[in-house]
Amino acid sequence: MSKRDRMSGNEAIATAIRQIDPDVIAAFPITPSTEIPQYISGFKANGLISTEFIAVESEHSAMSACIGAAAAGVRAMTATSSAGMALMYELLYIAASDRLPIVLAAVNRALTGPININADHSDSMGARDSGWIQIYSENAQEAYDNMLMAHRIGEHADVMLPVMICQDGFITSHAIENILLEEDETARAFVGVYDPPHHILDPAEPAAVGPYSVSPYVMEMKRAQFEGMARAGGVILEVAADFEKTFGRRYGFFEEYRMEDAESAILIMSSAAGTAKDAVDRLRGKGVRAGLVKLRVFRPFPAAELAAALSGVKALAIMDRSDGFSGNGGPLGAEVRAALYGRADGIRTINLVYGLGGRDTRVEDFENIYAELEEMKDGPTDASPYCRHIGQRENTNKGTD
Amino acid sequence: MEMSEKMEKINRMAGITERSLWTEITEGGFVYGAGNSVFFNTGDWRTKAPVWRAENCKQCLLCFPVCPDSSIPAENSKRGDFDMFHCKGCGICAKVCPFGAIAMTTAGREEKEGAGHE
Numbered sequence: 001m002s003k004r005d006r007m008s009g010n011e012a013i014a015t016a017i018r019q020i021d022p023d024v025i026a027a028f029p030i031t032p033s034t035e036i037p038q039y040i041s042g043f044k045a046n047g048l049i050s051t052e053f054i055a056v057e058s059e060h061s062a063m064s065a066c067i068g069a070a071a072a073g074v075r076a077m078t079a080t081s082s083a084g085m086a087l088m089y090e091l092l093y094i095a096a097s098d099r100l101p102i103v104l105a106a107v108n109r110a111l112t113g114p115i116n117i118n119a120d121h122s123d124s125m126g127a128r129d130s131g132w133i134q135i136y137s138e139n140a141q142e143a144y145d146n147m148l149m150a151h152r153i154g155e156h157a158d159v160m161l162p163v164m165i166c167q168d169g170f171i172t173s174h175a176i177e178n179i180l181l182e183e184d185e186t187a188r189a190f191v192g193v194y195d196p197p198h199h200i201l202d203p204a205e206p207a208a209v210g211p212y213s214v215s216p217y218v219m220e221m222k223r224a225q226f227e228g229m230a231r232a233g234g235v236i237l238e239v240a241a242d243f244e245k246t247f248g249r250r251y252g253f254f255e256e257y258r259m260e261d262a263e264s265a266i267l268i269m270s271s272a273a274g275t276a277k278d279a280v281d282r283l284r285g286k287g288v289r290a291g292l293v294k295l296r297v298f299r300p301f302p303a304a305e306l307a308a309a310l311s312g313v314k315a316l317a318i319m320d321r322s323d324g325f326s327g328n329g330g331p332l333g334a335e336v337r338a339a340l341y342g343r344a345d346g347i348r349t350i351n352l353v354y355g356l357g358g359r360d361t362r363v364e365d366f367e368n369i370y371a372e373l374e375e376m377k378d379g380p381t382d383a384s385p386y387c388r389h390i391g392q393r394e395n396t397n398k399g400t401d
Numbered sequence: 402m403e404m405s406e407k408m409e410k411i412n413r414m415a416g417i418t419e420r421s422l423w424t425e426i427t428e429g430g431f432v433y434g435a436g437n438s439v440f441f442n443t444g445d446w447r448t449k450a451p452v453w454r455a456e457n458c459k460q461c462l463l464c465f466p467v468c469p470d471s472s473i474p475a476e477n478s479k480r481g482d483f484d485m486f487h488c489k490g491c492g493i494c495a496k497v498c499p500f501g502a503i504a505m506t507t508a509g510r511e512e513k514e515g516a517g518h519e
């Protein structure tokens with residue numbers, strides 16, 4: 001039976017990790033994820049977990065140690081944020097290419113510079129092409145639930161890819177929230193035992209992992225890696241269905257909030273979705289047909305499913321908590337628009353970059369966005385302003401634009 | 402056994418060749434079967450090649466331990482001819498030889514097609 005408790009996102013993740021009791025954790029502290037390895041070392045010192053905890057000297061080493069451990073056939077995990085993830089960058093690609101289902105607790109923080117410790121998505125968005133599955137959490141409950149599902153997704157024989165469970169730094173990682181925790185035994189039973197078919201410590205089968213590949217092999221390996229990511233979607237839904245059956249909480253690729261007859265909608269990830277839902281409720285109270293889609297699974301990107309969910313809306317704001325500096329909008333803006341193209345054409349879209357470096361985005365800000373969408377929704381479909389930053393101080397005199 | 406024959410045996414063991422489909426490649430490129438780098442031709446890009454002049458060689462074995470690619474086979478305290486399947490032509494052996502028993506030449510490219518030496 002679920003137990004009601006209250007804790008931060010970091011403690012929720014650490015609790016899930018304690019219940020999973022992975023074989024190896026290699027981590028280096030970085031704000032705001034530092035608490036996670038800190039809790040883990042407490043669990044270890046108190047004999048609550050059997051995990052081998054490796055206090056490494058950098059995040060490059062953390063991911064390297066995880067790769068070695070995973071290649072040896074065990075469950076390996078780490079936690080990081082911001083510059084720590086950037087220091088892992090090379091190894092993130094190797095973990096994915098070697099098909100090692102490592103699980104990383106990412107606590108999203110702005111990537112330097114300017115140096116800043118608060119929430120935005122520039123760290124994990126920078127790793128969006130690394131081949132990791134990426135799942136984003138709105139609150140501590142979702143961080144906990146997503147972590148309990150992570151291993152079963154990554155370790156599935158059809159997938160064999162590393163998984164990143166993301167939550168917003170400080171907003172989620174440090175705020176104390178109500179949460180439903182599962183019993184240790186039921187949580188552990190849900191996660192199950194990892195028994196990889198091959199590993200490098202098997203004396204009966206000497207093997208090498210991560211070999212140099214000459215040109216005649218690279219494209220075949222990448223095609224196989226693509227297949228793992230393509231199959232991950234189905235596995236994510238399977239695991240979510242079993243999670244709902246076991247614990248009663250429902251997850252999909254995304255959450256649709258009051259979307260039934262929505263004409264204007266916001267598409268957003270992580271903690272700010274909660275704030276935007278408040279705006280939806282206020283507007284619904286005034287008769288505005290506002291809705292929201294909160295994207296949970298960013299990798300693999302559920303393009304067809306998103307397009308189907310959005311096909312009925314007239315105007316859509318795609319919210320990016322990082323600017324990919326393409327000069328053409330943020331990463332979510334680009335991917336959502338690509339998903340709509342040819343599947344749900346004619347939706348008026350704006351792409352807004354918000355909340356960088358922990359900048360607050362308030363309910364009123366979202367109300368303003370919906371007001372803009374209401375103005376756009378019956379206008380021309382080819383006149384959408386492409387991408388804009390919101391929330392920064394600027395000259396607001398009318399006409400200066 | 403010819404090198405190409407050995408190579409084929411290893412490839413058959415792993416079931417993978419340069420003609421394998423992507424569905425036949427091992428997950429993550431795992432290589433099963435240990436010690437198989439000896440069968441991989443890494444000597445095909447040298448620009449100079451050592452030539453062993455056995456008549457000048459005193460079998461002092463100064464050359465054998467300095468070869469970075471273990472391309473000077475030695476058995477019963479005697480060296481044999483170069484393993485051109487793996488020699489990169491770096492010339493360290495020629496440099497340490499006090500007796501002029503190793504000459505570096507630009508010849509020797511004929512081995513590049515992977516004939517190899519037993």
